Amino acid sequence: MSVSQHQVRSGVYFDSVMLMQLQRDLAALPEVEAAGVVMATQTNQALLAQSGLLPDGIEARPDDLLIVVRAENEGAAEEALNRVDDLLTRRRSLAAGEYRPRSLEAAFKQLPEAGWVLVSVPGKYAASVAREALEHDRHVFLYSDNVSLEDEVALKALAAGRGKLLMGPDCGTAIVNGVGLGFANRVRRGGVGLVGASGTGLQAVSVHLHQLGVGVSHALGTGGRDLSAEVGGATTTQCLDLLGRDPGTQVIALVSKPPDPRTAARLFAAAQALEKPVVVNLLGYPPPASVLGNLYFATNLKETATLAGALLAEDPADSGPLSGEESIQGFLRGLFSGGTLAAEVLFGLRAVLTPLYANLHVPSVELLDDPTRSRAHTIVDLGADEFTVGRLHPMIDHEVRLRRLRQEAADPEVGILLLDVVLGDGAHPDPAEELAPAIAAARSDRELPVVVILIGTDQDPQNVDDQESRLAEVGAKVFRDAGSAVAYLNAHLRLNPDWPGPPVALEDLAAPLAAVNVGLESFYLSLVQQEARAVQVNWRPPAGGDDKMLAILAKLKG
């Protein structure tokens, strides 16, 4: 009958490779059936349990190392556990070949031109290694996961202030000047620059581009949480700016895991300030349009590559920002009779206007507490339930809308008005008769821009061409569909980009890549294989990984 034995070790550190190797070594011992060597987290304990390897009633903290051996008999199990230290020592001596610096500082002395530091130590130690690297003015590729959001925010602020990139945490991939960091595919070099809060997303797009015969200038991972509300796209914004200035990048592709919508809006502002087409694929974020100025929206990773490839083949003069467009100051106030038109405009403009208020439920759009009063940028559906109790729909009766229009026009904070006019049977027999004088009045004092979305046909009782000319006559800018109005408003109202800190130096991208690697040795080896200069740090956690000792040391230092 099988017998299991186990050990719990506290306050010790081994890297993941060492743990994997120890487990394999133990399992290979005579009469041993199976072995488990894991940090005793809940998930790891559950995985052990599924293999029938979790000892009953075990008491171990997530930080403890748990070693379990199942053998054919008691003696073999005991013997295996007794050999743990031997096995570890043997593995260590196998690894310890060439001389390796034991600190970042020593590594920089050995390779002063190393502009990048790769960090893949366990999450609880990763932030402090990354901080040290930033303080030495190096870019950091932070592969480690299990780093707290607070640490991420703080590290990115530190990085931005120094004009350096903190890529990560949980940053799986990058290609800098042709050299892959972490996980990276070998793809030809070319004119498409990639930015991604998404590891395999970046990898997949780079691969799809390669399959299409297109190449990649640089691929910059920013960490899966970079587009969260808390982090606010800090690294992605830097990367957009950097690739925007990079002469080797003609088209940019931006991919990410599901973003915070307000962060997405800030990134759109940054992307729209670039004089290059930007293909955007933010998972789970509904595209505000197919094309919005120089932004092109893709629905999946393959399409992202296809679009970027197609744009690269185009004349670059066809794209770029609408820099000729005059910017409109002040708030937008949209007074709608059609709920769906209002919603389409909201989904389109929430990507560029903030704060944006409405009396409709749209994610990241603020709900007006009092729909009879506008705040900041506002889109109000005057056909919503609260406006139609004992009152005709605003497509029939313009009274409420006309009054609101006067009110908005009198507000000095208002910079532009937006109305929809829906013709057809059942609607007001002649909207222009009432709306045109009101628009004229609104424009009489200060030429307030007024945009109208006019929905109707030549066969409608009101005749759409006649309505359009009468609205245009008083100075309204008339569009025949909501999407065109969104594009126009986007071009005139979009946010100013918010570039954090000093720009990242282009030379840092252009220089032959040299890096210091702290953590997984395989990442060091793949740098060497790619003929990049690299130094591996023989890293050990402070106080040998003993948390209690670490706390005492911190106190002594403090």
Added chain:
Amino acid sequence: MSVSQHQVRSGVYFDSVMLMQLQRDLAALPEVEAAGVVMATQTNQALLAQSGLLPDGIEARPDDLLIVVRAENEGAAEEALNRVDDLLTRRRSLAAGEYRPRSLEAAFKQLPEAGWVLVSVPGKYAASVAREALEHDRHVFLYSDNVSLEDEVALKALAAGRGKLLMGPDCGTAIVNGVGLGFANRVRRGGVGLVGASGTGLQAVSVHLHQLGVGVSHALGTGGRDLSAEVGGATTTQCLDLLGRDPGTQVIALVSKPPDPRTAARLFAAAQALEKPVVVNLLGYPPPASVLGNLYFATNLKETATLAGALLAEDPADSGPLSGEESIQGFLRGLFSGGTLAAEVLFGLRAVLTPLYANLHVPSVELLDDPTRSRAHTIVDLGADEFTVGRLHPMIDHEVRLRRLRQEAADPEVGILLLDVVLGDGAHPDPAEELAPAIAAARSDRELPVVVILIGTDQDPQNVDDQESRLAEVGAKVFRDAGSAVAYLNAHLRLNPDWPGPPVALEDLAAPLAAVNVGLESFYLSLVQQEARAVQVNWRPPAGGDDKMLAILAKLKG
């Protein structure tokens, strides 16, 4: 100095047109400066306040009629209020021309072939009028808003059981057999059928189609809440089925306000069962792909029309459901090493698989409470933080994935496995070496289908072609991008559509439209203008609109 006076009237009913006319009549009286005649809801009181017409310290309930007059002097204000009843009587006698039935039953006697009833009475009375119409086996176009969600659900269940449509509430528009109901544009007839939980959305698409020279077969509004979780797309499903069978409809376009994601999934299942292309634009719902079988996803209303027009011009044989595809029974289990690939697949498959579980946060996808155990359809990212404490990433170390793969293969409920394999520097030097035997073992007992998303290039250290052939050799279906895998899985795993109740008779659409109108007279007049046969009911609320009396009547009846 101006003087205001007001009256509050309880338990009286006037329709919205009458209230608007009374307000205008009062404002036109000598020495009267302004007048307000509104139901005393919070919003209406706020609007009055903004016009300086809200009396101080007024006590009125939302059901009360509030009449306010501001005049140059006390006498004029008083005189105006005294004339209210006169003015109402005059308006009533102006309206009372021809004979009009006072009940639905009388209206049906007058026009027995009326297959449709338009209801636009105030929300609090609308449900009971709609119910009566359904009980007489008529389709109902329910324009009224302020109808409760509970009433909507109950009415739609009643309608579905009788093979009738309950379009609405808050249904602004429809075009049935060439005749517009409610608000509708005059557009040419043709091969595109529209379904929309969105009034102006439907109107806009019909107009854009007309502008493109394309015509509309029917346009069926379903009410803005039809795609909510509670209503579950009840009417939209009926309409999809109906247009699917309609010989005059070659292409269907489906638009809606932001849908509940699970409802969206059910509608996709219904749409995919049709042998026609369906263009889909669900506001705020990120498209799972650009094309998914016979579904085509548009990002805005204009594009919806453009796509539908283009599909109409195509050979219809090119579209239609993938009826030749074999359906796979059992659950999908996806074991991923790449978080973004997992997320792309989740966003693609949540549209067709339910319930779907994952260890990633994706709206309408259930979060696994224990990521080490799958439930129903599951996609698990084995590179997530909880799996990598003290453990190498699954792109490097396959141990956890191999074990999970064996576990899933042994589960008789599992019908198909999905894996990603990401090549490149930093990753495992030869994934096929470990994965191929495991896939072969999983397929040895029951030929379990295994799908692999393989991301890599010909230049990667592992060589993608070699990896592909070794995985294909053991029977894996290999795709080189996530989108293609999603399309494949969708075709083999999609839900069976859930058609509610008996089908709606095609003849009801094909017959010349005849309707009974209860509520806004302008809707009746526009039917007549369009040469449809129609009867206007001279509707009055039960008990003259006196809520207390109504409650007593209900008790006596009960």
